[in-house]
Amino acid sequence: MSCRPMRSIVCLMILSMLCALMTGCSKQETAPYAVGDKLTFGHYEQDCDPDDGPEPIEWTVAAVDGSRVLLISEKILDARPYHDDLAPQKTAWDACTLRQWLNGEFLASAFSAEEQASIPEVDVDNAGREKSIGDVGAYMVTQGSPNTRDRVFLPSYQEMIRYMTVRNPEDRAGTCTPYATARFGTNYDVGWWLRGPVSDEDYAMMPFVFMAGQYSMSEGVSTGWKRVNKRCGLRPALWLETNAKKQTAPTVDMPAQAPEDASIPADTAVGDLVRFGHFEQDNVDFDGAEPIEWLVLERDGDRALLMSRYLLHSMPYFDGTGPVQWETCDARAWLNGDFFHTAFNDEERARIEETEVDNSSVQEAENFPGMDAPPTRDRVFLLSCAQIVKYGMGEIEPLYTARSRAIQQSTSVERWTRSSQGNAFTISVMSMVGFELSRGPADHNAYLQPALWVKLGE
Numbered sequence: 001m002s003c004r005p006m007r008s009i010v011c012l013m014i015l016s017m018l019c020a021l022m023t024g025c026s027k028q029e030t031a032p033y034a035v036g037d038k039l040t041f042g043h044y045e046q047d048c049d050p051d052d053g054p055e056p057i058e059w060t061v062a063a064v065d066g067s068r069v070l071l072i073s074e075k076i077l078d079a080r081p082y083h084d085d086l087a088p089q090k091t092a093w094d095a096c097t098l099r100q101w102l103n104g105e106f107l108a109s110a111f112s113a114e115e116q117a118s119i120p121e122v123d124v125d126n127a128g129r130e131k132s133i134g135d136v137g138a139y140m141v142t143q144g145s146p147n148t149r150d151r152v153f154l155p156s157y158q159e160m161i162r163y164m165t166v167r168n169p170e171d172r173a174g175t176c177t178p179y180a181t182a183r184f185g186t187n188y189d190v191g192w193w194l195r196g197p198v199s200d201e202d203y204a205m206m207p208f209v210f211m212a213g214q215y216s217m218s219e220g221v222s223t224g225w226k227r228v229n230k231r232c233g234l235r236p237a238l239w240l241e242t243n244a245k246k247q248t249a250p251t252v253d254m255p256a257q258a259p260e261d262a263s264i265p266a267d268t269a270v271g272d273l274v275r276f277g278h279f280e281q282d283n284v285d286f287d288g289a290e291p292i293e294w295l296v297l298e299r300d301g302d303r304a305l306l307m308s309r310y311l312l313h314s315m316p317y318f319d320g321t322g323p324v325q326w327e328t329c330d331a332r333a334w335l336n337g338d339f340f341h342t343a344f345n346d347e348e349r350a351r352i353e354e355t356e357v358d359n360s361s362v363q364e365a366e367n368f369p370g371m372d373a374p375p376t377r378d379r380v381f382l383l384s385c386a387q388i389v390k391y392g393m394g395e396i397e398p399l400y401t402a403r404s405r406a407i408q409q410s411t412s413v414e415r416w417t418r419s420s421q422g423n424a425f426t427i428s429v430m431s432m433v434g435f436e437l438s439r440g441p442a443d444h445n446a447y448l449q450p451a452l453w454v455k456l457g458e
Helices: 006-026 097-110 156-166 177-185 330-343 346-351 385-390 403-409
Strands: 040-043 055-065 066-072 077-083 121-123 131-134 137-141 147-151 187-193 204-212 213-217 230-234 237-241 272-277 288-300 303-308 313-316 356-358 376-378 415-421 426-430 436-439 445-449 451-455
Touching: 006 040, 006 213, 040 097, 055 156, 077 097, 077 177, 097 426, 177 230, 204 426, 272 330, 313 330, 313 403, 330 445, 385 415, 385 426, 415 445
Parallel strands: 187 230
Antiparallel strands: 040 055, 055 066, 066 237, 077 230, 121 147, 131 137, 187 204, 204 213, 272 288, 288 303, 303 451, 313 445, 356 376, 415 426, 426 436
């Protein structure tokens, strides 16, 4: 008996399998949602009326990765302790009872079997970081904990900043459902838990977000007690594997990222994000410069004041000796020279207005008297301390790019202003949480967050 027919059949089978594999690989599944979309998924008691059953859970799409979307609950759904055990050892995300509850009782009760099948188990990064903490301004070292694999989790501090940074801190504060409000009881912090990082202190402190949208650390209510045992709000997060159609139409108050097609239409409003110009940001030179995202701070007729969403560069304010003001600093020369000519094409440069910049008494802190400086005419400039306060930008932690972080080469996240202090031997910088500090212009690298006035419309 000849083996040739058998070999032919085997070859055909192999070719058929290869074709099937190639066909499968060529189909790139994408989620039918965009960042900022709202959808309902699962059910949980929210109106404090158990007789009418649990209500649909509303979620915001925080990120999209192929056919998966990262969801963060729109409202604070419940209030529970981070950890029930009052033992003195530190408690991090990997060992806390809240993680067990989210991946156990909450997962089982809030989602049907079909819905649970769409919630994948994912790697959760629990790395630590250094952070200047909220109202007290103290520089705190935080430590990480072992990474975990979870289906439901809480946003970390880093993820809260990455996915929920908007023009007002109140926008990321969230609102409580009636059920969550009732669950708070009398022993609570009005806000919602983050999963970490944990403070590197003698007692455990876990981070949470105040209802005012600020970042704080939950510390012990008394010696030997940790606030991890206190009730705080929950805004669960999860990755959803989806190939289904949208359940609701998107409603976006503020986009998490600017539109891909760069344009600044005439109806652009304060608080919008727009893309304008290009600048290297991901620290990968071969893929070209990335579009610059800008936040609209003010409208004046057919023009708008823009401030870059990200900290784009890091450099000394003045690379010299002696007193210095905005008029004579190197940062101003770089912004209106190298940056202006490399970040914008001819058409874009024509849209950027040369503006008279008022530098008189731009520094208003009580501890550091203001110093009048001559006005300048600039196309690109830095905000003064007074403008940062005016536009509410001091309380929003700015985000650095990979390139600017590489240049900075330190953990400090401070941005230059154009405000001189006292005798002009020091310049005001704004810390990551809105504290005004003084720095020597030559011996300190800080970030640049450019601003400019641009003409709107075609």
